[in-house]
Amino acid sequence: MLVVSLKNYITNKDTRxxxxxxxxxxxxxxxxxxxILVKKYLHPLKSPENAALLDAFTVDEIFYQVPSILNVHQVFLEQLRRRLEQWDLQQKVGDVFLDVFTKPTVMDTYMSFINNLKKAKETIKLAASSRPAFARFLDAMARDHKGKLSLDNLLIKPVQKFPSYKLLIQRLIKHTGIY
Structure with a gap:
């Protein structure tokens, strides 16, 4: 609803x-x-009824730092939403980025996630080959999401996020000089 009203506000000249x-x-x-990663994969795999699929240590290894990353981005999304509710042509968003992403814990969380990603993917591959029930769980989840939100596809998203921010910020600067 917020985005729809903002789209009505945008003119062809307002690239920013x-x-x-x-x-x-x-x-x-x-x-x-x-x-989806947390609610459809992490939580079900940690639930007592699915304890036979993977042990808790393995689940934690696969989803290392994912809940923390989600929390950061929920905060960022809420701050963006509030900013857009009061949007005018002089409004900026650079301070929102700085407020959320310059905290040392955020970068530490992301770096820890990225440093663990290869191990997480190897753990998934090994677990899927040695535990048929886990492989079936992964297949069922991928089918439920039409293959677009498989565990591998979801786990790579945090790695792709900051380069996409860079591109959006470059577009803001290119078209307006302010962000």
């Missing part, structure tokens, strides 16, 4: 607003993907 709305929409999509 268009880019910020795109930022909001892509952030919302990213948060939804992380929520």
């Amino acid at each position: 607003t268009h880019v910020v709305v795109e930022l909001y929409e892509t952030e919302k999509s990213y948060v939804e993907a992380l929520e």
